[in-house]
Amino acid sequence: MPLVKHILYFNIYNSLCMTYANDVETFYNYYNKGPLTSGVNITPFLVNGKNSLSVEVAGLGALEGDETYPADAKCELTITAATSKGETEVAKIIATADEKDQPTGLTSPDYLGKKGGFR
Secondary structure (H helix, E strand, O other), X not given: OOOOEEEEEEEEEOEEEEEEEXXXXXXXXXXXXOOEEEEEEOHHHOOOOOOOEEEEEEXXXXXXXXXXXXXXXXXXXXXXXXXXXXXXXXXXXXXXXXXXXXXXXXXOOOEOOOOOOEO
C-alpha cells in the first residue's frame, strides 16, 4: 500500500479563516488581508475511516465588531491525497459572501445545504 499524505491547501483573501480536522485546529489566519496561499500536511490529525473538516470564517473587520463579510472575501480550502504517483482532490470548501454580505458555502462543489453540511 502506498504512503498517502493529506495536504490542506488554502487560498484566502480579506477573510478570517480557521480550519479544523477532527476538532483540532490545523490553520488560522487572523490578520493578513491577503492574498494568502499556502498548504500544510494534515495527515497527523487524521484517523483511518471517517474524518471531519470544519471551517469558521468572518471578515477581517470582525475583530473590530464589523459582522459583514466583504464582497471580495474568500476562504478556499482544498484537501488532496498525495502519493508518489500524484495528487487527488478529496474535498473542497469555498466560503464567499452572499447577497447580504454574510459568509456562505454555496459555491463549494460538495455543498449539501445549510443543515446537510458538505459531502
